[in-house]
Amino acid sequence: MQNTSVQPYQFTLDSAIAEWVAQKKTRTNSAKTEKAYQDTTFAFHAFLGQGNLDLLDNPIDVARIATLWANMRVGQSQRAGEPVSPNTYNQRLAILSSFYTFLNENYKLDIPNPIELKKVRRPVEAYAAALPLNEDETITGLESIDRDTRQGMRDYALLAVALATGRRASELVSLRWGNVKITGKREKKVTLTFPHCKGGKTMRDALDDETSGVLLEYLHAEYGKDMMSLESDKPIWVSYSKQNYGQAISAKTLSNICIDVFDTGKVHTLRHTFSDSMMESGAPITELAARLGHSDIKITKRYTDKLRGEYNPFSERLTARHGIHRKGRK
Numbered sequence: 001m002q003n004t005s006v007q008p009y010q011f012t013l014d015s016a017i018a019e020w021v022a023q024k025k026t027r028t029n030s031a032k033t034e035k036a037y038q039d040t041t042f043a044f045h046a047f048l049g050q051g052n053l054d055l056l057d058n059p060i061d062v063a064r065i066a067t068l069w070a071n072m073r074v075g076q077s078q079r080a081g082e083p084v085s086p087n088t089y090n091q092r093l094a095i096l097s098s099f100y101t102f103l104n105e106n107y108k109l110d111i112p113n114p115i116e117l118k119k120v121r122r123p124v125e126a127y128a129a130a131l132p133l134n135e136d137e138t139i140t141g142l143e144s145i146d147r148d149t150r151q152g153m154r155d156y157a158l159l160a161v162a163l164a165t166g167r168r169a170s171e172l173v174s175l176r177w178g179n180v181k182i183t184g185k186r187e188k189k190v191t192l193t194f195p196h197c198k199g200g201k202t203m204r205d206a207l208d209d210e211t212s213g214v215l216l217e218y219l220h221a222e223y224g225k226d227m228m229s230l231e232s233d234k235p236i237w238v239s240y241s242k243q244n245y246g247q248a249i250s251a252k253t254l255s256n257i258c259i260d261v262f263d264t265g266k267v268h269t270l271r272h273t274f275s276d277s278m279m280e281s282g283a284p285i286t287e288l289a290a291r292l293g294h295s296d297i298k299i300t301k302r303y304t305d306k307l308r309g310e311y312n313p314f315s316e317r318l319t320a321r322h323g324i325h326r327k328g329r330k
Contacts, residue, residue: 011107013055017041020102031196032170040095044069055099056111063114066096132276133262133269138163141261150221151240155257157218158237159270161192165205166274166292169251169267171197176248178232182216190215203293279304 017038025034045055047069053061070092071083083089097115104110133141142159146152162172171194181191190212194203207215219227222238235248255265262269271292278288289300 013045016103016107017045017099019106020099023102024098036091037095037098040092041099044092044096056109059112059114066093066115070096131269132272137262138273145261150218153218153221154237154240155261157215158254158257159261160211160214161207162267162270163274163277164207164211165192165194166271166278167194167203167205168198168271169254171203173237173249173251173254175236176232177230177234177236180219180236188212188216197293199293199295201293205291275304 021034021038021041024037025031044066048054048057048062048065051065053065055062070089073082073084093115097113100111100113100115104113142156145156145159147156158172161167174196175192175194179193179195181193183189183191187209189207189209191204191206194205197203219236223230223234237249237254239245239247239249239253241253251267254267258267258269259265275288275292278291279285285297285300285304288304289297292300292303294300294303
């Protein structure tokens, strides 16, 4: 006779982690976020196990080890063993703290959150590492690209779209043919849909005439007469390397393009340049917030204040007031 009695739930950390990660995936709709939460928590769990400790052991011990572990750079790179950046350090601790909050709210374990026992977060100067490019730098860099080759046409179009939309690296390289909408008869215009933006948002950008034309020139050169019949998952930015020829490029490839053209591997520089150029062009901060996908305008204000902190709109008046001038000028 089949046993139909209700079996008591057996709590395990592995099942709790799996449930928590699934909840995060449902809320964010982001595979990248899901992987970060899962990898971080299981990695710390395994690290504690090396010392015969567990996530539910003495919170003071867990907190002390968490600060050491969060600062460790792992892998086979030349920088293995060096401290990680404050952003990475804080992100790891934030993920762990979120898991302990989940345990208390869902399992009523009533255990202290080890990450919150000590003020272990590091101050981070937002956006300090990637400064916006100025007008001369973007013009000179773009003009240096050889557009007589398909790779050059790709690089020019990719950077043009990045500078026109302010999209992040992951959002740019994930573009597929199904994300492209072409309208118009004589003057073709392109609208791009970015379905996996930060926070699970979907963003759309209608490109201007020139940027639309630049993108279509590249797509025609790459796909020719078959362009309009491409499958929806066909990549927009195609790799020309021997190993990955014809496949979608990676964020690393985009970083390498930025190095070649703008002498910086920080792709976020393009997003900062977009933001700075929008402000220089007179865009209100509400419009910039909408284009960046910020849900809170305070985030955009902090963003622009940091980017434009060196700019003094009264500097020329001050110079004239004090009579400062170059030799030979009065």
